Amino acid sequence: MxxxxxxxxxxxxxxxxxxxxxxxxxxxxxxxxxxxxxxxxxxxxxxxxxxxxxxxxxxxxxxxxxxxxxxxxxxxxxxxxxxxxxxxxxxxxxxxxxxxxxxxxxxxxxxxxxxxxxxxxxxxxxxxxxxxxxxxxxxxxxxxxxxxxxxxxxxxxxxxxxxxxxxxxxxxxxxxxxxxxxxxxxxxxxxxxxxxxxxxxxxxxxxxxxxxxxxxxxxxxxxxxxxxxxxxxxxxxxxxxxxxxxxxxxxxxxxxxxxxxxxxxxxxxxxxxxxxxxxTGKKAEPRVAFNVLVESGLVKPGQVLTDAKRRYSAIVRADGTLAANGEAGSIHRLGAKVQGFDACNGWTFWHFDDGKSLRPIDDLRAVIRNDMAKMD
Structure with missing residues (x-):
């Protein structure tokens, strides 16, 4: 009872x-x-x-x-x-x-x-x-x-x-x-x-x-x-x-x-x-900055990131920023800059080559979030 x-x-x-x-x-x-x-x-x-x-x-x-x-x-x-x-x-x-x-x-x-x-x-x-x-x-x-x-x-x-x-x-x-x-x-x-x-x-x-x-x-x-x-x-x-x-x-x-x-x-x-x-949706997920991917080794300094069609490329720097064509900035700012746009979601714009295909770096952010969830 x-x-x-x-x-x-x-x-x-x-x-x-x-x-x-x-x-x-x-x-x-x-x-x-x-x-x-x-x-x-x-x-x-x-x-x-x-x-x-x-x-x-x-x-x-x-x-x-x-x-x-x-x-x-x-x-x-x-x-x-x-x-x-x-x-x-x-x-x-x-x-x-x-x-x-x-x-x-x-x-x-x-x-x-x-x-x-x-x-x-x-x-x-x-x-x-x-x-x-x-x-x-x-x-x-x-x-x-x-x-x-x-x-x-x-x-x-x-x-x-x-x-x-x-x-x-x-x-x-x-x-x-x-x-x-x-x-x-x-x-x-x-x-x-x-x-x-x-x-x-x-x-x-x-x-x-x-x-x-x-x-x-x-x-x-x-x-x-x-x-x-x-x-x-x-x-x-x-x-x-x-x-x-x-x-x-x-x-x-x-x-x-x-x-x-x-x-x-x-x-x-x-x-x-x-x-x-x-x-839960994206808004409820913990914030993960791009530099966390660099610090964890999922993305390495000097690695080349491209867009999904390989039209644009950028180099990853040790401080968690990207560099391309003499410009540098965050994944969002540089993504917008190379396209001539005012804004860009760098997580879905920039891709890495996993040896088989191009995948958005947002997939790597999900790996970090899953690890964080296991720690809770």
């Missing part, structure tokens, strides 16, 4: 990070206030939607719709809901690292109020993501459009936040080399994934699909990061985080949900290290 930490015990903790990979039992605001400042890398929040259902819902055949009518989703007024929202968001902002990000999911009932409060608290909105449901519930009365989506707000801690994680290249590669859009198509949680009790009823009325959480977590975290869910429910965030090699911390007050989440997470088998490597 996943570890459960009562709120009272959390407040007594003296050892650091004993709350990592636990479910904290208690009120979300009180639990958040007991966590250290700047201690989590990402937050996924699925707060009460304040659906304001006026009574039972029935299908045309008069069967009862299994809607959300739990006490935790009921508030006395919009003011009460706004005060609650402000309190938990403020507490989340404190525990979020300066380069961390937060996701909040909601429906038309609450997401606009939540978004306005986030801006009031100086969160910086990065995107709104639309989760389009492939199998939404019909509008049985036929008096409104079918509600077929939910909205997620993705935000950084403030407008000055730098260096937040966004795995752009991995998302693009997984999307057939097309930029990942802000509308995501997933079915609602059903079938074998839906947790049910011994009576056959849903354990949690708003359980989110694991595929949705997987994309969220893969988009904005790295292996080993800490993902916080202040409304843990059935533990989808924790289960997916564990499978993807991330750490989690959940906050939940309902014991039935805690029991279900704990058993669910305990059954998860994490992926191996090789499967968890996140694809």
């Amino acid at each position: 996943a570890a459960v930490l009562p709120l009272a015990d959390l407040k007594k903790q003296v050892r650091p990070a004993t709350w990592i990979n636990t479910i904290i039992k208690g009120d979300c605001v009180a639990a958040l206030e007991a966590l250290p400042d700047h201690s989590v890398d990402a937050i996924f929040a699925d707060p009460p939607y304040n659906l304001q259902l006026g009574g039972s819902l029935h299908r045309p055949d008069q069967s009862l719709v299994d809607a959300v009518d739990d006490e935790w989703d009921q508030f006395a007024s919009f003011d009460a809901y706004d005060a609650f929202t402000r309190a938990w968001l403020l507490a989340c902002r404190r525990v979020l690292k300066p380069n961390g990000t937060i996701w909040v999911i909601g429906s038309y009932h609450n997401i606009f109020r939540v978004g306005a409060i986030m801006q009031d608290l100086n969160f910086w909105l990065l995107n709104d993501i639309v989760w389009r449901k492939t199998n939404p519930m019909p509008n049985f009365k036929g008096r409104r459009f079918q509600n077929a989506h939910e909205t997620m707000i993705w935000a950084s801690r403030d407008a000055k936040s730098k260096g937040y994680t966004f795995n752009y290249d991995a998302l693009k590669a997984a999307n057939d080399d097309v930029q990942m859009r802000s509308d995501w198509l997933f079915p609602i949680c059903s079938g074998g994934e839906r947790l049910k009790g011994n009576d056959g009823k849903k354990i949690h009325p708003t359980q989110k699909p694991e595929a949705l959480l997987a994309r969220v977590i893969m988009s904005c975290t790295k292996p080993g990061d800490v993902v916080l869910d202040p409304f843990f429910g059935s533990g989808t965030t924790g289960a997916v985080a564990k499978r993807l090699g991330r750490n989690f911390v959940g906050i939940e007050r309902e014991q039935d949900y805690i029991d279900a989440a704990s058993a669910r997470i305990a059954a998860v088998e994490p992926l191996g290290k090789a499967e968890l490597v996140v694809m």
Whole structure:
């Protein structure tokens, strides 16, 4: 079973990070206030939607719709809901690292109020993501459009936040080399994934699909990061985080949900290290200057480099510069000079002869980067 930490015990903790990979039992605001400042890398929040259902819902055949009518989703007024929202968001902002990000999911009932409060608290909105449901519930009365989506707000801690994680290249590669859009198509949680009790009823009325959480977590975290869910429910965030090699911390007050989440997470088998490597683009790779290739012996002083068609040539100098036609400079500057251009990418312009063919010196830079990766 996943570890459960009562709120009272959390407040007594003296050892650091004993709350990592636990479910904290208690009120979300009180639990958040007991966590250290700047201690989590990402937050996924699925707060009460304040659906304001006026009574039972029935299908045309008069069967009862299994809607959300739990006490935790009921508030006395919009003011009460706004005060609650402000309190938990403020507490989340404190525990979020300066380069961390937060996701909040909601429906038309609450997401606009939540978004306005986030801006009031100086969160910086990065995107709104639309989760389009492939199998939404019909509008049985036929008096409104079918509600077929939910909205997620993705935000950084403030407008000055730098260096937040966004795995752009991995998302693009997984999307057939097309930029990942802000509308995501997933079915609602059903079938074998839906947790049910011994009576056959849903354990949690708003359980989110694991595929949705997987994309969220893969988009904005790295292996080993800490993902916080202040409304843990059935533990989808924790289960997916564990499978993807991330750490989690959940906050939940309902014991039935805690029991279900704990058993669910305990059954998860994490992926191996090789499967968890996140694809990165050129911008994320360590900087390697041309002189490093010279110093390492991959390129030798006096060696001749040419362009791919052998129209231009240059001599490598011991200081890591190139010389040609009485001119000298960096691989970029001299590459531009010999062509009469203002700029040039010397890594792809200059080539070396490996005895079989001409190859760009960028291939040698990749050798250095691979060696650096092995040292990490």
